[in-house]
Amino acid sequence: MSDDKLPIRTENFPEWYNQVILRTEMADYAPVRGCMVVRPYGWALWENIQQALDRRFKATGHVNAAFPLFIPMSFLEKEKEHVEGFSPELAIVTIGGGQKLEEPLVVRPTSETIIGYMYSKWIQSHRDLPVLINQWGNVVRWELRTRLFLRTLEFYWQEGHTAHATAKEAEEETLRMLDTYADFAINDAAVPVVPGRKSNAEKFAGAVRSYTIEAMMGDTKALQAGTSHFLGQNFAKAFDIKFSDWNNELQYVWTTSWGLSTRFVGAIIMTHGDDQGLVLPPKLAPIQVVIVPIYKSDEDKSRVMPVVEAITKELVDFRVKVDAREEVTPGFKFNDWEMRGVPLRIEIGPKDVDKGTVVFARRDMLGRAGKSFVSMDQLAAQVAEMLKTIQASLFDRALAFRQANTFDPQNYDDLMQITEKGWALSWWCGDAACEAKVKEDTKASTRCIPLEQPGGAGKCIVCGKPATEKVFFAKAY
């Protein structure tokens, strides 16, 4: 709420990001290293994300449940890759009720193991399949370098865990949920994402194949915004999850897991934000419309406020805030709500009352270009239309930005230059050594092998050997 200007986004993106979050009261640093407090404005955005996803999960037959926060250490050790991947990041409870515990308990970093254990109890027959369960909750990973929303010790997410009778069904589920994430990102968050497959080096610890949606942030770095994993029978074998099939023979199930976290709040901030602060997509914005009454005299006030009240009633289907503060000026309010990213501002003063109009001011087009005079007739329909327009414009802008910053390197030097300032979409032979060399030389990692491929073949950008797939190389959060 300070009058100090925000850091300029293009000059110091990381500091701009932190200041936007702190000043808009999205989140704050917690007194425990690496943890955050999600403040009401940030949590309201997350709740809208939750609803948008939960609706999609339920429409595709999933149900929610809750599994324990604590996992016996021995569970993690049952899947070799899994424990290797997660053991450096664990928070461990060693004391309970004043006593040292016989077996330490891990605060869940993810729940494949404990859910696998329960599935082995619940699943007996092919009639019990598929199991399509999702969980909303918190997990803990002991990260060393943390950033609000992007990487915190504790974060909030959903993790889906499904079990199927066949590999085919499980693979279909894995891709269905990837598609669900992409649909949410594109249509609700206005964040253009590339759905693709992770390389072996980048996949989830314990998965056969991992898929991701990757998004380009405002500084051209990539952000992994949601992942979906085909786990094969790895966890089924580790936890002995078997079912009797149609021939009455015992088989291991095939499982998947998929997750999207509060990191996505960071993705929204870094995709759409500008030098004035947040720019929130209308479908997810905690406040879609802010109404600012404008008056100087008590007489004007007595004419303006009843109209504000009437308008508010008409806009009951939207998330509306009336800013009736007396201690600050309209100009202060304009800046304040622009910083907070409210998509549409409606200004109404005595002249508007006379003319039966209001002013619309779009957050995505500041200044005169974004202002229009609108008749009060059919106001709800006009607001709906304007929010739709803003939603589409945010998506188009973000997509154009990604396209403008995605390049096709002609040689390795080119790749090294491109990954300094954008994404490179290159032929890659699939060899981990080539991938490692790029990371070593440029700090850029393979982000994903996009599902949509150009077809044909080319030469690996690193070693020159034949390649049949293109991959995105980019620096990433």
Place this chain on the structure above:
Amino acid sequence: MSDDKLPIRTENFPEWYNQVILRTEMADYAPVRGCMVVRPYGWALWENIQQALDRRFKATGHVNAAFPLFIPMSFLEKEKEHVEGFSPELAIVTIGGGQKLEEPLVVRPTSETIIGYMYSKWIQSHRDLPVLINQWGNVVRWELRTRLFLRTLEFYWQEGHTAHATAKEAEEETLRMLDTYADFAINDAAVPVVPGRKSNAEKFAGAVRSYTIEAMMGDTKALQAGTSHFLGQNFAKAFDIKFSDWNNELQYVWTTSWGLSTRFVGAIIMTHGDDQGLVLPPKLAPIQVVIVPIYKSDEDKSRVMPVVEAITKELVDFRVKVDAREEVTPGFKFNDWEMRGVPLRIEIGPKDVDKGTVVFARRDMLGRAGKSFVSMDQLAAQVAEMLKTIQASLFDRALAFRQANTFDPQNYDDLMQITEKGWALSWWCGDAACEAKVKEDTKASTRCIPLEQPGGAGKCIVCGKPATEKVFFAKAY
């Protein structure tokens, strides 16, 4: 899903309770001592409870946020009563990322301390007040004797934490939220509750005054179903939460906290359940209506199923399940859904199709008495009406049960007998020694001093000294 009968409720209430939960797949035991897995059917009920409460919280100006799971041990020690109350129950993280932590982290048993710390940063002026924040999340208390939903190491709840400029406002908030809980319990859960004040011995560790809603379970034991605490300036002083008042003078804020947990799921089960299993209140039931098609031949099936489909479409505003399983009989389905407590069953067979009727079978009145033939005309309105009737009947039955098992003891012997099999509403002088003697002699505790008092005065049921308030004595969960 076993055909074995449930234990008989009146013969072995605790075993009946456990078996109902396990067999209806509301919850299961977790592989960590004292923890539970809330399965999809149980979680769907909790989600409905969450929505019913969250709507009320938001309507009274509250917003949601998320505070960290981990609290530095030193924070708890800042409020003397608080740490004394909670320290025997703590789970403590001593290792993070492979390193021993310098300061151990407590897994939150409740969040007054860490929220108090954040409020001291956020609150500066009277303009920042009131702060009305709620959090939905999980907490951990290292309990020795655990029961599914009623007392588990980890449980799910909401905890509201508010800060106010004056004691009066904070006390009003405390009672407003108590009233909110009572309104939810009575109107949505059909659980009659007594709102009242806790004795000093029973109050929350760190509170000035605690309030509770107390409910009578089917075995006449009491259950504390939600609590609201006036914390005075205890936490404000411990965490230095100050604001500059209207005269620009620094003052400590006044705080409240209030919580309702997954324990309430246990309250619903134990209030309404019967020998057949669960009986769920229509407003919260995950499935409000189950439709069971009845046919023997393929020809009948081809006549019945289109009507089932049409009815399902008509009932789109309700939570409806069509049980079209082929491998079990309608009789099996009737028992199954009765066990799961679905309020209303609609049966439809070929004769019904001919007559344009369906059968309604009420879960709260089993057998012929609960069945009625209903015309398919205006079916949605009839379903709405029937669900309303069932909702009211559940409440009336539970209230009548409580009234029938609440007594006015004439002397101490009488009190001892009554607390064996019900609640005693008695005059009490307020002395902790009298309360302790009753607990020692009968295992009954003071449940609450009801807000609604008869007025006048009497003699303490224990010591005979003058008393101005009546209290409920009862054994409790």
